[in-house]
Amino acid sequence: MEVFPIGIIHSPFKVLEDMPIQPTGAAGISGTVEVDASFCEGLKDLDGFSHIILLYQFHRSQGYALQVIPFMDTTSRGLFATRAPKRPNPIGLSIVELERVDGNCLHISNVDILDGTPLLDIKPYVPQFDIHQVTRSGWLDRSENNVTTHKSDSRFT
């Protein structure tokens, strides 16, 4: 299947190094999503949601390995047990806060996305669909406390 950009995500992050590795580590960082004008009609009602799911292309990531050492760990992990950007299908997922909608421009915060990233889809974040009580969170059980301070480096460029 061919997927194509429906817009562009803008953020303060111009290079992959030193980015927050998840929105949780990007509190207060603002950005915008510039949706192609031809899709503007599809944004109706979106302003009713405080959080949205962005799917986008990890456009700077080439290739992949099936085991990686995640930013928050020192041990090699199976790729699909990580959120690393170099994947067979390099599709990124971030849940960001939607501040306001201005025409075809979404003002968002808690942005952990590289400036210029091609947007693939927008979905509303719905607690009843998207909040789940987990009983296990794997290797992150002991390392997730660091997500707010961990930054990316060049390993996934």
Added chain:
Amino acid sequence: MEVFPIGIIHSPFKVLEDMPIQPTGAAGISGTVEVDASFCEGLKDLDGFSHIILLYQFHRSQGYALQVIPFMDTTSRGLFATRAPKRPNPIGLSIVELERVDGNCLHISNVDILDGTPLLDIKPYVPQFDIHQVTRSGWLDRSENNVTTHKSDSRFT
């Protein structure tokens, strides 16, 4: 960007009609994800997570409209304020419970996905990244209580 199946999702749902419309409405429904053997190494460590995010192709949905009447509503809504399957990039997202991993086969429950759906990506569901306190959930604020009983129909075929 070209994306390609890395596996196939199997479920009891052979036709689009009468499916649950979200995993919340599919409690107890079991399925499997058959990951292509060539990606098996990437599944290491995944069994540590109780919930996983599946990205997949809405392979039975052709075309899209920028306004739709969602299953849970009677009013036309902007497409991107809904989870409707007919989208410019028809990528689906479901958070399912991971029961166990058996080689390249994932046994999952709370499955709201059509049998034979092409899998695009697997990501671990991580509370610190994926659970957010929302203040608004738009048109769903008044209708989300119905998700456990609502079923799909043919409108998005």
